Amino acid sequence: MNTEQQTVLPRSLSEIEAALYICMSRSFLRQARMDGKRDNRTPAPPFIKIGRSVRYLREDLDSWLDSQQKLDHLGQISLKATG
Template sequence: MNLPIQPRLLSEKEASLYICMSRSFLRQARMDGNRENRTPAPPFIKIGRAVRYLREDLDAWLESFVRRTHLYQDETVA
């Protein structure tokens, strides 16, 4: 029985599809680093010239943007 292998490391193209963001976003975010008023880059791994993303890092990065309340409620609580 051959089970499909789920790769732990994703290429830039695979990562962009996984997080529904463009490859240019990933490239620009890597170059810019974490800057004020910019969406931070997800963590990445550099192996030689190859850039790879760990699936669990992408999941944690996505989770960091989840809003548990409505934006209007956040503004009224101050």
């Protein structure tokens, strides 16, 4: 009997999977969700709620990563982010 295994790449990720995907901690994702965009903190990646579960869509995580400021050196960090 020949059984083929198919790998399914899920579109939505749990908090743990999303943290691994973007190389950040679960606590960063939790705190960012609670803080929103206040206090010049890094905003949370978009997320969805399905019942009591928090899920992150791969395409949203990719877009969020692409939207982060890219630096050549630390002198490029804006004064808003540091003060």
